Amino acid sequence: MNVNDTDKRKVGLIAGGLTALIALLATVWYFTSRQDTAEPGQAAQPIDHITQPALTSAQTLRQVTLFADSIGIDTARFSADPQASDAAVRARLTRLLLTVRYGDKPARIAFQGLKPAIDSAWATQTDAGFTDAMRTDVTPVVAYRQLIGHYNRLRQRNARADSLRQIRQTLNYHRYMNRFAGDRIALVNIPAAELTVFDRRGARLLSTPVIVGRPDRKTPTMTTSVQTVVAYPYWNVPESITLDEMLPRLKRDPTYVYNENLHILDGKGNEIDPEEIDWDGMTTSNFPYRIRQGTGDDNALGLVKFVLNNPLAIYLHDTNRRDLFTASANRWRSHGCVRVKKPVELANIVMRREALPPDFLTAYRADQRPKPMAIPKPFPVFIAYNIADVDSTGQLRFYKDVYGFDKKAEAAM
Numbered sequence: 001m002n003v004n005d006t007d008k009r010k011v012g013l014i015a016g017g018l019t020a021l022i023a024l025l026a027t028v029w030y031f032t033s034r035q036d037t038a039e040p041g042q043a044a045q046p047i048d049h050i051t052q053p054a055l056t057s058a059q060t061l062r063q064v065t066l067f068a069d070s071i072g073i074d075t076a077r078f079s080a081d082p083q084a085s086d087a088a089v090r091a092r093l094t095r096l097l098l099t100v101r102y103g104d105k106p107a108r109i110a111f112q113g114l115k116p117a118i119d120s121a122w123a124t125q126t127d128a129g130f131t132d133a134m135r136t137d138v139t140p141v142v143a144y145r146q147l148i149g150h151y152n153r154l155r156q157r158n159a160r161a162d163s164l165r166q167i168r169q170t171l172n173y174h175r176y177m178n179r180f181a182g183d184r185i186a187l188v189n190i191p192a193a194e195l196t197v198f199d200r201r202g203a204r205l206l207s208t209p210v211i212v213g214r215p216d217r218k219t220p221t222m223t224t225s226v227q228t229v230v231a232y233p234y235w236n237v238p239e240s241i242t243l244d245e246m247l248p249r250l251k252r253d254p255t256y257v258y259n260e261n262l263h264i265l266d267g268k269g270n271e272i273d274p275e276e277i278d279w280d281g282m283t284t285s286n287f288p289y290r291i292r293q294g295t296g297d298d299n300a301l302g303l304v305k306f307v308l309n310n311p312l313a314i315y316l317h318d319t320n321r322r323d324l325f326t327a328s329a330n331r332w333r334s335h336g337c338v339r340v341k342k343p344v345e346l347a348n349i350v351m352r353r354e355a356l357p358p359d360f361l362t363a364y365r366a367d368q369r370p371k372p373m374a375i376p377k378p379f380p381v382f383i384a385y386n387i388a389d390v391d392s393t394g395q396l397r398f399y400k401d402v403y404g405f406d407k408k409a410e411a412a413m
Contacts, residue, residue, distance in 0.1 A: 003133075005290070006159070008230075008368075010105065012086065014242045014342075015165050016333065017109065019362065021048075022214070027049065033142060033193045036188075041104045041209040046259065047218075050307060051102075056086075057086050057089040057090045057093055057126070058080065058089050058127050059093060059097070060093055060130055061078075061080060061089055061093045061131065063129055063130040064093065064096050064097060064100065064130045065078065065079070065096065067100065067130060067135070068096060068099070070088060070116045070137075070150075070152060070170040071166065071171055071377065072101070072148075072151055072164075072168035072172070073096075073099060073100065073168075075096070078092050078093075078096040078099075079092075081091050081257075081305060083247055084157060087164070090371070092122075094120075094124060094361070096125045097122070097126070097194070098118065098120065098123050099125035099129075099139050099175075099177065100175070101119055101122065101123070101138045101173055101178055102135060102176065102177070102179045103172045103173070103174070103175025103179075104172055104176070105176065105177035106169075106172065106173055106176060106221075106384075107110075108221055108385060108405060109221050109223065110220035110221055110222055110312065111220060111222040111223070111311065112222065112223050112309050112336070112409065113222065113224040113309045113310055113343060114179075114180045114224065114225060114380055115180075115224055115226065116179040116180060117179065117180060117181045118179055120402060122134075122137065128325070138175075138178075138262050140200065140201060140202050141198060141201040141202035142172060142203070142204075142394075142406050143198070143202065143389075143394075144171070144172070144174040144175075145202075145328060146390045146394045147170060147171055147174070147388075147389065147390050147396070148171065150165065150167065150390070150396040151167045151168070151171065154167070155400050160277075161389070164250075164385075166387040166388040166406065167388045167396075169386065169387070169388070170386040170387070170389050171257060172390050173382075173384055177382055180223065180380050181202075181378070182225075182376075182378060182379065182380040182382075183199060183200045184199050184200075184205065184348070184349065184377075184379060185197070185198055185289040185379075185381070185382065186226075186379070186380070186382070187381075187382045187384060188212070188316075188338055188381065188382065188383045188384065189384055189385075189386050189389060189399075190209060190213075190273045190332075190383065190384065190385045190403070191220055191385060191386065191387055191399035191400060191401065191402055192208055192214050192222070192386070192391075192397070193209060193210055193211065193212055193331035193390060194207060194208070195207070195208050195210045195316075195338070195346070196338060196392075197346070197349055200318075204347055204392060205412060206342065206345055206349055207392045208340060208341045208342040208346070209325055209331060209341045210316075210331065210338050210339060210340050210341065211319070211324060211331045211333060211334050211338070211339040212331065212332055212333065212334055212336075212338055212339075213324070213334050213335065213336040213337075214265065214332050214333050214334065214335075215402060215403055215404075217334065217335045217336045218403055219314065219334070219336050219337070219338060219383060220312055220314060220334065220336070220383070221383050221384055221385050222310055222312070222314070222379075222382075222383050223311045223380070223381075223382055223383075224308045224309050224376050224381050224382075224383070225308070225309050225378055225380050226306050226307065226308060226316075226350055226375055226379040226381060227307045227308065227309050227375070227378055228306075228307040228372045228374065228375065229304065229305070229306055229307075229350055229351060229355065229372070229375060230301060230304070230305040230306075230370050230371065230372045230373070231303060231304060231305060231347075231360075231362075231370070231371040231373065232295040232296075232370050232371055233295065233301045233303075233304070233305035233317070233366040233370050234292050234293065234294065234295060234299075234367065234370055235292065235293040235299050235301045236290070236292050236299075236302045237262075237292065238313055238335070239290070240335055241285040242287070242288060242291050246262075246291055247282060247284065247358050249285055250274075250279055251279050251280065251282065254275075254279050255268060255273060257274045257333075260293065260298070261293055261294040261296060261298060262292070262293055262294075263287050263290060263291070263292045263293070263294060264277065264290075264291060265290050265291060265292055265402075267288070267290075268286070268389075272289060277289075279385070280341065293370050295367075295370060296364075296366060296367075296368075297320060297364060298320050299320060300319070300345065301317040301318060301320075302317055302319045302320055302339075302361075303318050303343070303360065303361055303364050304317065304318040304320025304323075304340075304343040304344065304347055304356070304360075304382075305317045305318070305393040306340075306343075306346070306347070306350070312336075313336075313337075313411075314336060314337055314383075315337055315339070315345070315382070315386075316337070316338045316339075316340050316343075317336070317337060317338070317339060317343065318339070318340065318361070319339040319340075321339075322361075323340070324339075325341045332369055332402050338383070343361075344358065344360050344361060346355075350375055350379050351368065351373060351375060351376065352376050352377070355373055366400050385403065385405055386399075387399055387401060387406050
Protein backbone atom coordinates (compact mmCIF):
# COMPACT_ATOMS: atom_id res chain seq x y z
CA MET A 1 0.00 0.00 0.00
CA ASN A 2 1.48 3.41 -0.98
CA VAL A 3 1.27 6.72 0.90
CA ASN A 4 -1.37 8.19 -1.42
CA ASP A 5 -3.79 5.31 -0.67
CA THR A 6 -3.29 5.80 3.06
CA ASP A 7 -3.99 9.53 2.78
CA LYS A 8 -7.15 8.91 0.76
CA ARG A 9 -8.43 6.48 3.38
CA LYS A 10 -7.83 9.02 6.17
CA VAL A 11 -9.62 11.71 4.21
CA GLY A 12 -12.59 9.33 3.65
CA LEU A 13 -12.85 8.49 7.31
CA ILE A 14 -12.75 12.16 8.29
CA ALA A 15 -15.42 13.03 5.71
CA GLY A 16 -17.70 10.21 6.90
CA GLY A 17 -17.33 11.30 10.50
CA LEU A 18 -18.16 14.90 9.63
CA THR A 19 -21.26 13.75 7.75
CA ALA A 20 -22.51 11.67 10.71
CA LEU A 21 -21.86 14.56 13.09
CA ILE A 22 -23.80 16.96 10.89
CA ALA A 23 -26.74 14.50 10.70
CA LEU A 24 -26.76 14.09 14.48
CA LEU A 25 -26.71 17.87 15.04
CA ALA A 26 -29.53 18.30 12.55
CA THR A 27 -31.66 15.68 14.33
CA VAL A 28 -31.08 17.32 17.74
CA TRP A 29 -31.92 20.74 16.29
CA TYR A 30 -35.13 19.40 14.73
CA PHE A 31 -36.58 17.91 17.91
CA THR A 32 -35.36 20.85 20.01
CA SER A 33 -37.16 23.24 17.68
CA ARG A 34 -40.32 21.01 17.96
CA GLN A 35 -40.24 21.40 21.73
CA ASP A 36 -39.59 25.15 21.53
CA THR A 37 -42.57 25.68 19.20
CA ALA A 38 -45.09 23.55 21.12
CA GLU A 39 -48.34 25.28 22.04
CA PRO A 40 -48.47 26.70 25.59
CA GLY A 41 -49.65 24.02 28.00
CA GLN A 42 -49.14 21.25 25.40
CA ALA A 43 -46.51 18.65 26.17
CA ALA A 44 -43.98 17.99 23.43
CA GLN A 45 -44.18 14.56 21.83
CA PRO A 46 -41.38 12.18 22.80
CA ILE A 47 -38.96 11.20 20.09
CA ASP A 48 -40.22 7.63 19.94
CA HIS A 49 -43.94 8.58 19.85
CA ILE A 50 -45.91 6.78 17.16
CA THR A 51 -49.61 7.52 16.61
CA GLN A 52 -51.61 4.30 16.29
CA PRO A 53 -54.14 4.39 13.47
CA ALA A 54 -57.81 3.92 14.47
CA LEU A 55 -59.22 0.47 13.89
CA THR A 56 -61.62 0.04 11.02
CA SER A 57 -65.25 -0.80 11.74
CA ALA A 58 -64.70 -4.27 10.31
CA GLN A 59 -61.75 -4.89 12.65
CA THR A 60 -63.76 -3.75 15.67
CA LEU A 61 -66.70 -5.90 14.59
CA ARG A 62 -64.39 -8.93 14.57
CA GLN A 63 -63.15 -8.03 18.05
CA VAL A 64 -66.65 -7.72 19.47
CA THR A 65 -67.88 -10.84 17.68
CA LEU A 66 -65.21 -12.97 19.37
CA PHE A 67 -66.12 -11.50 22.75
CA ALA A 68 -69.87 -11.90 22.15
CA ASP A 69 -69.39 -15.54 21.24
CA SER A 70 -67.59 -16.11 24.56
CA ILE A 71 -70.57 -14.74 26.55
CA GLY A 72 -73.18 -16.89 24.84
CA ILE A 73 -74.50 -14.64 22.06
CA ASP A 74 -75.41 -16.12 18.68
CA THR A 75 -73.26 -13.88 16.50
CA ALA A 76 -74.33 -15.24 13.10
CA ARG A 77 -77.02 -12.56 12.76
CA PHE A 78 -74.41 -9.81 13.11
CA SER A 79 -71.94 -11.00 10.46
CA ALA A 80 -71.26 -8.54 7.64
CA ASP A 81 -70.65 -9.19 3.97
CA PRO A 82 -67.00 -8.48 3.01
CA GLN A 83 -68.28 -6.09 0.36
CA ALA A 84 -70.59 -4.24 2.78
CA SER A 85 -70.19 -0.49 3.10
CA ASP A 86 -68.59 1.02 6.19
CA ALA A 87 -72.00 2.41 7.20
CA ALA A 88 -73.55 -1.07 7.03
CA VAL A 89 -70.71 -2.57 9.10
CA ARG A 90 -71.04 0.20 11.66
CA ALA A 91 -74.79 -0.45 11.96
CA ARG A 92 -74.18 -4.15 12.67
CA LEU A 93 -71.41 -3.26 15.13
CA THR A 94 -73.73 -0.92 17.01
CA ARG A 95 -76.48 -3.54 17.22
CA LEU A 96 -74.03 -6.17 18.42
CA LEU A 97 -72.57 -3.87 21.09
CA LEU A 98 -76.06 -3.02 22.38
CA THR A 99 -76.82 -6.75 22.56
CA VAL A 100 -73.55 -7.40 24.39
CA ARG A 101 -74.46 -4.82 27.02
CA TYR A 102 -78.26 -4.98 27.20
CA GLY A 103 -79.20 -8.40 25.85
CA ASP A 104 -82.42 -9.38 24.09
CA LYS A 105 -85.85 -9.21 25.68
CA PRO A 106 -86.62 -12.66 27.13
CA ALA A 107 -89.41 -14.50 25.38
CA ARG A 108 -91.38 -15.14 28.56
CA ILE A 109 -92.36 -11.97 30.46
CA ALA A 110 -95.97 -11.69 31.66
CA PHE A 111 -95.69 -8.03 32.67
CA GLN A 112 -93.11 -5.34 32.02
CA GLY A 113 -93.42 -2.54 34.53
CA LEU A 114 -89.96 -0.99 34.26
CA LYS A 115 -88.95 1.63 31.74
CA PRO A 116 -85.70 0.80 29.89
CA ALA A 117 -82.82 3.28 30.04
CA ILE A 118 -80.44 2.32 27.21
CA ASP A 119 -77.31 4.37 26.51
CA SER A 120 -77.25 4.08 22.71
CA ALA A 121 -74.37 6.54 22.38
CA TRP A 122 -72.10 4.14 24.26
CA ALA A 123 -72.20 1.71 21.32
CA THR A 124 -70.93 4.31 18.86
CA GLN A 125 -67.66 5.13 20.67
CA THR A 126 -65.56 2.54 18.87
CA ASP A 127 -62.73 4.48 17.19
CA ALA A 128 -60.25 2.84 19.57
CA GLY A 129 -61.82 -0.58 19.13
CA PHE A 130 -63.48 -2.67 21.83
CA THR A 131 -61.59 -1.25 24.80
CA ASP A 132 -61.01 -2.67 28.28
CA ALA A 133 -63.30 0.05 29.66
CA MET A 134 -66.10 -1.16 27.40
CA ARG A 135 -65.54 -4.75 28.52
CA THR A 136 -65.84 -3.60 32.13
CA ASP A 137 -69.10 -1.81 31.32
CA VAL A 138 -70.69 -5.01 30.06
CA THR A 139 -69.53 -7.38 32.83
CA PRO A 140 -70.09 -5.53 36.13
CA VAL A 141 -71.85 -8.27 38.11
CA VAL A 142 -69.72 -10.95 39.75
CA ALA A 143 -72.37 -13.67 39.30
CA TYR A 144 -72.50 -12.89 35.58
CA ARG A 145 -68.73 -13.22 35.20
CA GLN A 146 -68.80 -16.50 37.13
CA LEU A 147 -71.51 -17.85 34.84
CA ILE A 148 -69.47 -16.85 31.78
CA GLY A 149 -66.57 -18.85 33.17
CA HIS A 150 -68.73 -21.94 33.63
CA TYR A 151 -70.17 -21.53 30.13
CA ASN A 152 -66.78 -21.52 28.45
CA ARG A 153 -65.51 -24.35 30.62
CA LEU A 154 -68.44 -26.54 29.57
CA ARG A 155 -68.06 -25.55 25.93
CA GLN A 156 -64.48 -26.78 25.96
CA ARG A 157 -65.69 -30.08 27.38
CA ASN A 158 -68.37 -30.46 24.69
CA ALA A 159 -71.19 -30.35 27.22
CA ARG A 160 -74.78 -31.17 26.33
CA ALA A 161 -76.41 -28.66 24.00
CA ASP A 162 -79.43 -28.12 26.27
CA SER A 163 -77.17 -27.30 29.25
CA LEU A 164 -75.33 -24.68 27.21
CA ARG A 165 -78.65 -23.29 25.95
CA GLN A 166 -79.94 -22.94 29.50
CA ILE A 167 -76.78 -21.08 30.55
CA ARG A 168 -77.04 -18.79 27.51
CA GLN A 169 -80.61 -17.89 28.47
CA THR A 170 -79.53 -16.89 31.97
CA LEU A 171 -76.55 -14.91 30.63
CA ASN A 172 -78.95 -13.04 28.38
CA TYR A 173 -81.21 -12.29 31.36
CA HIS A 174 -78.28 -10.77 33.26
CA ARG A 175 -77.61 -8.54 30.26
CA TYR A 176 -81.30 -7.67 29.99
CA MET A 177 -81.33 -6.34 33.58
CA ASN A 178 -78.73 -3.76 32.53
CA ARG A 179 -81.50 -1.96 30.63
CA PHE A 180 -83.04 -0.69 33.84
CA ALA A 181 -81.84 1.93 36.30
CA GLY A 182 -81.36 1.25 40.00
CA ASP A 183 -78.32 0.94 42.21
CA ARG A 184 -79.97 -2.00 44.01
CA ILE A 185 -82.15 -4.67 42.45
CA ALA A 186 -83.92 -7.82 43.62
CA LEU A 187 -83.95 -10.94 41.45
CA VAL A 188 -86.44 -13.71 42.22
CA ASN A 189 -85.54 -16.92 40.38
CA ILE A 190 -88.58 -19.21 40.34
CA PRO A 191 -86.80 -22.55 39.66
CA ALA A 192 -84.28 -21.82 42.43
CA ALA A 193 -87.01 -20.52 44.78
CA GLU A 194 -84.58 -17.82 45.86
CA LEU A 195 -84.46 -14.04 46.08
CA THR A 196 -81.14 -12.21 45.72
CA VAL A 197 -80.44 -8.51 46.10
CA PHE A 198 -77.49 -7.15 44.09
CA ASP A 199 -75.93 -3.73 44.01
CA ARG A 200 -74.70 -2.32 40.70
CA ARG A 201 -71.13 -3.45 41.44
CA GLY A 202 -72.43 -7.00 41.57
CA ALA A 203 -72.16 -7.55 45.33
CA ARG A 204 -74.83 -9.75 46.90
CA LEU A 205 -76.54 -7.79 49.65
CA LEU A 206 -79.03 -10.55 50.50
CA SER A 207 -79.82 -14.11 49.48
CA THR A 208 -82.94 -15.67 50.95
CA PRO A 209 -85.19 -18.63 50.17
CA VAL A 210 -88.69 -17.85 48.93
CA ILE A 211 -91.88 -19.82 48.36
CA VAL A 212 -93.40 -19.25 44.93
CA GLY A 213 -96.47 -20.38 43.03
CA ARG A 214 -97.29 -24.03 42.61
CA PRO A 215 -97.49 -25.40 39.05
CA ASP A 216 -101.26 -24.80 38.82
CA ARG A 217 -100.92 -21.29 40.31
CA LYS A 218 -97.75 -20.15 38.60
CA THR A 219 -95.90 -17.06 39.73
CA PRO A 220 -95.75 -14.86 36.62
CA THR A 221 -92.41 -13.58 35.35
CA MET A 222 -92.14 -9.81 35.26
CA THR A 223 -90.11 -6.66 35.65
CA THR A 224 -91.57 -4.44 38.33
CA SER A 225 -90.64 -2.32 41.33
CA VAL A 226 -91.46 -1.97 45.01
CA GLN A 227 -93.95 0.86 45.51
CA THR A 228 -94.46 0.65 49.28
CA VAL A 229 -93.40 -1.46 52.24
CA VAL A 230 -96.28 -2.17 54.63
CA ALA A 231 -95.89 -3.32 58.22
CA TYR A 232 -98.92 -5.10 59.67
CA PRO A 233 -100.69 -5.50 56.32
CA TYR A 234 -104.25 -6.52 55.65
CA TRP A 235 -104.77 -9.38 53.25
CA ASN A 236 -107.34 -8.47 50.64
CA VAL A 237 -108.26 -11.98 49.55
CA PRO A 238 -108.22 -12.40 45.74
CA GLU A 239 -111.59 -13.15 44.21
CA SER A 240 -110.46 -16.55 42.95
CA ILE A 241 -109.45 -17.66 46.46
CA THR A 242 -112.63 -16.16 47.94
CA LEU A 243 -114.93 -18.08 45.61
CA ASP A 244 -112.95 -21.31 45.13
CA GLU A 245 -111.68 -21.88 48.67
CA MET A 246 -113.20 -19.62 51.31
CA LEU A 247 -116.85 -19.57 50.29
CA PRO A 248 -117.22 -23.38 50.49
CA ARG A 249 -115.68 -23.32 53.97
CA LEU A 250 -117.93 -20.49 55.11
CA LYS A 251 -120.98 -22.33 53.84
CA ARG A 252 -119.95 -25.40 55.85
CA ASP A 253 -118.93 -23.48 58.97
CA PRO A 254 -119.72 -19.74 59.30
CA THR A 255 -117.49 -19.55 62.38
CA TYR A 256 -114.54 -19.84 59.99
CA VAL A 257 -114.82 -16.08 59.57
CA TYR A 258 -113.92 -15.57 63.26
CA ASN A 259 -111.31 -18.31 63.47
CA GLU A 260 -109.33 -16.74 60.61
CA ASN A 261 -109.87 -13.09 61.63
CA LEU A 262 -111.79 -12.36 58.42
CA HIS A 263 -113.85 -9.28 57.63
CA ILE A 264 -116.71 -9.31 55.11
CA LEU A 265 -116.90 -6.05 53.13
CA ASP A 266 -119.48 -4.71 50.71
CA GLY A 267 -118.69 -2.92 47.46
CA LYS A 268 -118.13 0.37 49.31
CA GLY A 269 -115.74 -1.13 51.83
CA ASN A 270 -118.23 -1.20 54.69
CA GLU A 271 -117.93 -4.15 57.06
CA ILE A 272 -120.88 -6.56 57.06
CA ASP A 273 -121.98 -8.65 60.04
CA PRO A 274 -121.42 -12.26 58.93
CA GLU A 275 -124.40 -13.33 61.05
CA GLU A 276 -126.71 -11.43 58.71
CA ILE A 277 -125.55 -13.26 55.57
CA ASP A 278 -127.56 -16.18 54.21
CA TRP A 279 -124.56 -18.43 53.65
CA ASP A 280 -126.70 -21.31 52.37
CA GLY A 281 -127.96 -19.11 49.56
CA MET A 282 -124.51 -17.85 48.54
CA THR A 283 -122.93 -19.24 45.35
CA THR A 284 -119.92 -18.35 43.24
CA SER A 285 -122.25 -16.49 40.86
CA ASN A 286 -124.12 -14.33 43.40
CA PHE A 287 -121.61 -13.69 46.20
CA PRO A 288 -121.49 -9.86 46.33
CA TYR A 289 -118.82 -9.35 48.97
CA ARG A 290 -115.09 -9.28 49.27
CA ILE A 291 -113.07 -10.68 52.15
CA ARG A 292 -110.22 -9.06 54.05
CA GLN A 293 -108.07 -10.68 56.72
CA GLY A 294 -107.12 -8.55 59.72
CA THR A 295 -103.57 -7.75 60.73
CA GLY A 296 -101.47 -9.93 63.00
CA ASP A 297 -99.16 -12.90 63.04
CA ASP A 298 -101.95 -15.18 61.77
CA ASN A 299 -102.42 -13.05 58.65
CA ALA A 300 -101.53 -14.98 55.47
CA LEU A 301 -99.14 -12.17 54.49
CA GLY A 302 -97.42 -12.25 57.86
CA LEU A 303 -96.23 -8.93 59.23
CA VAL A 304 -94.54 -7.37 56.18
CA LYS A 305 -95.77 -6.80 52.64
CA PHE A 306 -93.92 -5.36 49.63
CA VAL A 307 -96.40 -3.78 47.24
CA LEU A 308 -95.26 -4.32 43.62
CA ASN A 309 -96.32 -2.34 40.58
CA ASN A 310 -98.30 -4.84 38.48
CA PRO A 311 -101.91 -5.59 37.49
CA LEU A 312 -101.66 -9.29 38.44
CA ALA A 313 -102.01 -8.87 42.24
CA ILE A 314 -98.51 -10.28 42.78
CA TYR A 315 -96.41 -9.05 45.68
CA LEU A 316 -93.65 -10.13 48.05
CA HIS A 317 -94.54 -10.79 51.68
CA ASP A 318 -93.81 -12.45 54.98
CA THR A 319 -95.92 -15.50 55.89
CA ASN A 320 -97.79 -16.92 58.86
CA ARG A 321 -96.31 -20.33 57.99
CA ARG A 322 -92.60 -19.65 58.39
CA ASP A 323 -92.14 -23.28 59.38
CA LEU A 324 -92.63 -24.30 55.74
CA PHE A 325 -89.14 -23.03 54.88
CA THR A 326 -87.61 -25.76 57.06
CA ALA A 327 -90.35 -28.40 57.24
CA SER A 328 -90.37 -29.18 53.52
CA ALA A 329 -88.12 -28.98 50.49
CA ASN A 330 -91.14 -28.02 48.38
CA ARG A 331 -90.98 -24.26 47.95
CA TRP A 332 -93.36 -24.15 44.97
CA ARG A 333 -96.64 -24.13 46.87
CA SER A 334 -98.11 -20.61 47.04
CA HIS A 335 -101.09 -19.17 45.15
CA GLY A 336 -98.68 -17.12 43.04
CA CYS A 337 -97.29 -14.44 45.33
CA VAL A 338 -93.77 -14.71 46.72
CA ARG A 339 -93.27 -15.52 50.39
CA VAL A 340 -89.91 -14.27 51.69
CA LYS A 341 -88.02 -16.02 54.48
CA LYS A 342 -86.13 -12.85 55.50
CA PRO A 343 -88.67 -10.02 55.07
CA VAL A 344 -87.17 -7.77 57.74
CA GLU A 345 -83.71 -7.81 56.13
CA LEU A 346 -85.26 -7.15 52.73
CA ALA A 347 -87.38 -4.28 54.09
CA ASN A 348 -84.35 -2.57 55.61
CA ILE A 349 -82.41 -2.89 52.35
CA VAL A 350 -85.30 -1.40 50.40
CA MET A 351 -85.77 1.38 52.97
CA ARG A 352 -81.98 1.99 53.24
CA ARG A 353 -82.24 2.18 57.01
CA GLU A 354 -83.37 0.06 59.94
CA ALA A 355 -87.06 0.64 59.37
CA LEU A 356 -87.90 -2.59 61.22
CA PRO A 357 -85.91 -3.91 64.23
CA PRO A 358 -84.25 -7.33 63.91
CA ASP A 359 -86.79 -8.90 66.31
CA PHE A 360 -89.83 -7.44 64.55
CA LEU A 361 -91.28 -10.85 63.63
CA THR A 362 -91.18 -12.10 67.22
CA ALA A 363 -91.80 -8.87 69.17
CA TYR A 364 -94.71 -7.57 67.11
CA ARG A 365 -97.69 -5.78 68.68
CA ALA A 366 -101.23 -7.11 68.32
CA ASP A 367 -104.24 -5.21 66.97
CA GLN A 368 -102.21 -2.86 64.78
CA ARG A 369 -103.45 -1.01 61.75
CA PRO A 370 -101.41 -1.27 58.52
CA LYS A 371 -98.38 1.04 58.46
CA PRO A 372 -97.27 1.85 54.89
CA MET A 373 -93.73 3.21 54.51
CA ALA A 374 -92.73 5.23 51.45
CA ILE A 375 -89.47 3.98 49.92
CA PRO A 376 -86.66 6.54 49.48
CA LYS A 377 -85.56 5.39 45.99
CA PRO A 378 -87.03 3.21 43.23
CA PHE A 379 -86.30 -0.46 43.84
CA PRO A 380 -86.52 -2.70 40.74
CA VAL A 381 -87.67 -6.31 41.13
CA PHE A 382 -87.17 -9.00 38.49
CA ILE A 383 -89.12 -12.25 38.67
CA ALA A 384 -87.36 -14.65 36.31
CA TYR A 385 -87.38 -18.28 35.24
CA ASN A 386 -83.73 -19.30 34.93
CA ILE A 387 -82.95 -23.02 34.97
CA ALA A 388 -79.16 -22.54 35.13
CA ASP A 389 -77.42 -20.05 37.41
CA VAL A 390 -74.67 -19.69 39.99
CA ASP A 391 -75.41 -19.84 43.70
CA SER A 392 -74.02 -17.56 46.42
CA THR A 393 -70.72 -19.51 46.40
CA GLY A 394 -70.27 -19.17 42.63
CA GLN A 395 -71.10 -22.82 41.94
CA LEU A 396 -73.07 -23.67 38.81
CA ARG A 397 -76.53 -25.02 39.51
CA PHE A 398 -79.20 -26.54 37.25
CA TYR A 399 -82.62 -26.27 38.85
CA LYS A 400 -85.77 -28.31 38.30
CA ASP A 401 -88.04 -27.17 35.47
CA VAL A 402 -90.96 -26.85 37.90
CA TYR A 403 -93.39 -25.23 35.44
CA GLY A 404 -92.26 -27.19 32.37
CA PHE A 405 -91.37 -23.97 30.54
CA ASP A 406 -87.96 -25.21 29.45
CA LYS A 407 -89.36 -28.42 27.97
CA LYS A 408 -91.83 -26.39 25.92
CA ALA A 409 -89.07 -24.04 24.71
CA GLU A 410 -86.86 -26.97 23.72
CA ALA A 411 -89.73 -28.67 21.87
CA ALA A 412 -90.43 -25.48 19.93
CA MET A 413 -86.84 -25.23 18.65
